[in-house]
Amino acid sequence: MSEQHRIPVTVLGLGTMGRAIADTIHRGGHPTTIWNRTAGRADSLVAKGVALAADPVAAVEASPVVVVCLLDDESVRGTLTPLVDALAGRLVVNVTTVTPKQARQTSDWAVEHGIEYLDGAIMATPEMIGLPVASLLYSGSRAAFDTHRELLELLGGARWFGTDAGLASLYDLALLGSMYSMFAGVAQGAAMLASEGVPAAEFVAMAGPWIDAMLSALPYHAEYYDSGDYTAEVQSLDFNKAAVDAIAEAARDQGVGTDVVAAVQTLIDRQVAAGHGKDGFARIFESIRRPIPRA
Ligand code: FVH
DSSP: OOGGGGOOEEEEOOSHHHHHHHHHHHHTTOOEEEEOSSGGGGHHHHHTTOEEOSSHHHHHHTOSEEEEOOSSHHHHHHHHGGGHHHHTTSEEEEOSOOOHHHHHHHHHHHHHTTOEEEEEEEESOGGGTTSTTOEEEEEEOHHHHHHTHHHHHHHSEEEEOOSSTTHHHHHHHHHHHHHHHHHHHHHHHHHHHHTTTOOHHHHHHHHHHHHHHHGGGHHHHHHHHHHOOOBOSSSBHHHHHHHHHHHHHHHHHTTOOOHHHHHHHHHHHHHHHTTOTTBBGGGHHHHHHSOOOOO
């Protein structure tokens, strides 16, 4: 076992994800200490021999590396602020989902108090932690990432995005945003068919392969976004507007909501109104990249 495998690690936060992380680190051979606001959530780990600290200060003092996996930024700041003295000289790896701004603020706070800081974002569900399919994004201290890479890779593939602590979170939220929009689109389609009694299971059996087939278009969209040249030989925005307007009309006719498709209509309409109807659908990127300033 290498030296890295023996580094004591503390995990603060034993929700579903925190428990998966602590369990994986413990099984990876690190002396592991845990703490959670509600002590009962530690039971399954304690039964496996993981050390439950009496209080958060004792938890932090047990290890040079402190992994934080709490609900949100507010719970992170509320937990870490009173621990500032105990944390000085240690590494905090915060894998809580936060915004880039929150990650930068926590990083600034940490550095100001002599705490090394690595922000992490988990692209995985708890069951995936420790498996090759899990992917974790990091930004912040490069030295910490390099020094503890072996530990970090126990949890899943580890990729570093830069010294700006907000970057891992920005990638995380960009990926999550794509996922939520995709699921919302499927919900729209399922609701339209449900209006005629079609089970969602039947719909998703078709929607899955359809979305899969469409994924091959993503690199072409990226080329448009990166170049800013949206010249299209086929399927102009005008063409797509007709299709998307038809989806909205059909949804209304079926008595179901149009909120999801209305968002797409708004993105298209702004570009068409600005005279870009002959450009390709990818031009909606400009509606998002340059939003109308709020009054
Ligand atoms: N679970 C998942 O699939 C996702 C995958 C992607 C990344 N997320 C993020 O991971 C963070 C933790 O998620 P979780 O699944 O462990 O969440 P919960 O099971 O709800 O556990 C929440 C823990 O946070 C503690 N907590 C909440 N509020 C406070 C507070 N004010 N002070 C101290 N601790 C707090 C809570 O403690 P308790 O309720 O048991 O006492 C849990 O330990 C999250 O950012 C996801 O977005 C997971």
